[in-house]
Amino acid sequence: MEDDDNNGALVEEMMAAADEITAIGEFRNPYREQLLSLARRIKLLVPMLEEIREGKDRAISGGVAGSLAPLRAALESARELLRFGSGGSKICLVLERDKMLKRFQEVTTQLEQALDKIPYEKLDISDEVREQVELVHAQFKRAKERVDTPDEELYGDLSSVYNINDTNAADPAILQRLAGKLQLMTIFDLKQESLALHELVVSNGGLDPGENIERMSMLLKKIKDFVQTQNPEMGTPVDPKVLPSNDKPKNPTIPDDFRCPISLELMKDPVIVATGQTYERDCIEKWIKSGHFTCPKTQQKLSSTVLTPNYVLRSLISQWCQANGMDPPERPLQLCEPLSSCPATEHAKVVDLIHKLLSVDLEDQRSAAGELRLLAKRSAENRVCIAAAGAIPQLISLLSKSDPRIQEHAVTALLNLSICEENKGRIVSCGAIPGIVYVLKKGSMESRENAAATLFSLSVVDENKVTIGASGAIPALASLLSEGSQRGKKDAATALFNLCIFQGNKGKAVRAGVIPTLMRLLTEPGGGMVDEALAILAILSSNSDGKAAIGDAEAVPVLVEIIGNGSPRNRENAAAILLHLCSGELQQQRLAEVQGLGVVSRLQDLAENGTERGKRKAAQLLDRINRFLEQQQQAKVIAQAQ
Incomplete structure (x- = not known):
């Protein structure tokens, strides 16, 4: 039992390292492309780690754990490198070019060798995820044989100024290039670089500049003095930590x-x-x-x-x-002057309504949110205008209100604003997801339906699928799918479909109990949800837990019937689900079942007259059935000969 716990901790440690890597923010240095590429490739490994953690057979044997241990070490090495690449000194990163390039090559090689040792056949992961990991493995293999040298001119410029002792001798043209390429053009950037230089330690990527820190600081001062000369109004950054206590500013701290x-x-x-x-x-x-x-x-x-x-x-x-x-x-x-995207009359109205959202009077908030909801519905120009004026954070703050009408107006206004592509990112970056999920769980039925529709709209952006899936939205959507009105079920289904395109959300949907609900919708007379239910089942059937749950729900006879009599799109989805069910440990059992239900003639018709995808799925399934029948025949011949 202790070994099982240790092996489970191994997977959790890898997940923690990968999650931290994917959460690292921007890279603003000469190695930006290399760092982004490394982070993107590691992000593609997350679905494999999630499937291992969430797989049916959660206990990992000692041998398999031993094969995964190098991957944990490689992820930890990558995390340290990316941490330093994200928050480390830009000047140090350039001057320590050789060490950085060596670290890149070491981490890439470590990851490639770790992926090479993974025993895929002993892990409970889907075919799609395995193909994705093998693609990443191939990318690392190519990358370790190629070293991308960063900007040579930048390195030469920085080295030349670094080695000049006379502060007045630096070439202004070189300082101009350095300030631009290192992105040290603002007081904020200069202050951040100063802090990064003084916080350099061995643990930050193993690149300790030691006695050279003073020369790097002098180099930064040359760049700062040049930038301030070009922009005298920029001011001189002052670190409050170095002021004596009696010199502390007496004015209130500005937020x-x-x-x-x-x-x-x-x-x-x-x-x-x-x-x-x-x-x-x-x-x-x-x-x-x-x-x-x-x-x-x-x-x-x-x-x-x-x-x-x-x-x-x-x-x-x-x-x-x-x-x-x-x-x-x-x-x-x-x-x-009015906002350029709004007519003058609408501009004045929007500004007034947003001020009312800040009121302590509930009626003011209720009426203002309701009017913004209608304005956002009316035109694309209004959606841009309302968001640009700063309404989104104020609407989000209303989602937790106990007043059901305020809550409904606020979430629907956000839904209407999210129709504009630019607003999707604004809504999520302002922290709207927890509030929308709260409404999805606790609001009135209309509010819940509109919250589900909002999540669908926001999840069109791939990054948002991860954020929404981690917010607890999927169980709430599963509940709405089960107990909502017809419109509510449609909204929940479209949101679930979009979210489950991301591999990591499939297990969450299965654990939320969505499979039995989908099967009920599939067989409900006149329910009008067959299309949506089949589409979601087709996505979930590629997940090992999803495949098992669909099989346990006795879906095979229903799927065979749909292949024969469904719409073209439903026939192809039914064939895709059946293909997943007829693989893995229960392949022989499932193939015997579908063959006994007379699916062959239906598949032959689909292979000839279906959609392109339907034809492919039907042909693959027929091939498996034919091979199964041949094996059965051979087994009979052998048995008779004996």
Whole structure:
């Protein structure tokens, strides 16, 4: 029993390492592409680890655990490298180029060799996941034989300035290139690099600069002085930790959300860029005019350089100033202009409604949320306008209200806003998922239905499938699928279908008890849910637990009937499910069952007249049945000869 526990802990440790790797944020250094590639490949291993952990045979033998141990060590090595690549000093990363390249090659080789030792035939994983892991294995094998050298010019420039003792001797053109390529153009970036340099330790990737830390700090100072010379208004970053106690600022601490990420000063004229981040107008305009077309905070490319006033944030800043005895920031005259994406009349209405959402009066909140819900439904322009004005966080805060109408209006407004592709990311990044799931569990039936539809809309983005699946949404969707109205069942089914496209969510759906509900919907006279039920079953049948649950639900006769009499799409899905059922340990038993139910003639018709996918599935299943019959015949001949 102790060995089983230890082996189970091995899988949990690998999952923890892989989860941390996938959660690591941006890489803003010369090794960005290599680091992103490494993180992406490791992310593709997560479904295998989840299936091992969630597999039917949860006990892992000592021999199998021994084969997985090198993978755990490789994931831990990759985690350390990616941690340093994410938060380490950019200057150190470039100057320690040879060590970094060696680390990349060591980690890649370690992962390739660990994957080579995995005994797939002894693990309870699906064919799809095994194919995915083998593809990753092949990628690591190619990668270990190829070393991508980072920017040679950057390395040469940095080395030349690093070796200059006279601070005035550095070539301004070189400093300009270094500031741009290292992304050290703002006070925020310079401060972060300074902190990273002073926090370098051996554990951070094993790249300790030792006595060279002072020279690296001097190099950073040269870049900082140059950048400040180019932009005198940027100011000098001051670390409050180094101020004597009697020099501490007496003014109240400004909340981080009220500071511009570029200047770190209280915003007077906050504006929203295309990525959804907010900056001081003057700072971001200078950033764009200097030739930068990325978001300074996220480094994403700006799809548009349009700046949208953040009226709600400006109002909150003003209220905070008044509460702390400070004069509110002076508002530039141009802010009186309406949002470019809204007609003037709609612009005024949106700003007024968002202010009402902040009211302590429930009736104000109820009516404002209801009107925003209708406005968001009315047009694409309104959806952009409402989101850009800062309504999303305020609507999210209403999801936990006890008032059922406020809750319903808020979740439906978010549903309507999510129709706009750009808003999907904003809604999730603002932390909406837990609130939507809360409504899905506790709200009125209409609220629950709209919450399910919202989750479906948001899960169109692949990254959101993981976030939603981890939020506890799947059991709540399974409950709605079972007990909801006809519309509620449809909403729940579409959301479950989309979420279960992600391999890691399939086991969650099976454990939530969705299979018996789907089988009931499949056989319910006049239920109108056959299409949805079959589509979800087809996805879940590729999961080992899903396949077992479908088999236990005595689905084979129902599937055979649908192959003969269903719609073209339903026939192909039924054949796909049956193909999965007729594989693995119970293959012989299942093949005997389907052959006895007269499926052959139905499959032959599907192979000739079905959809392209239906033809492929039918042909594969017929091939298995024919081989099974041949084996049966051979066994009879041998038995008679004896």
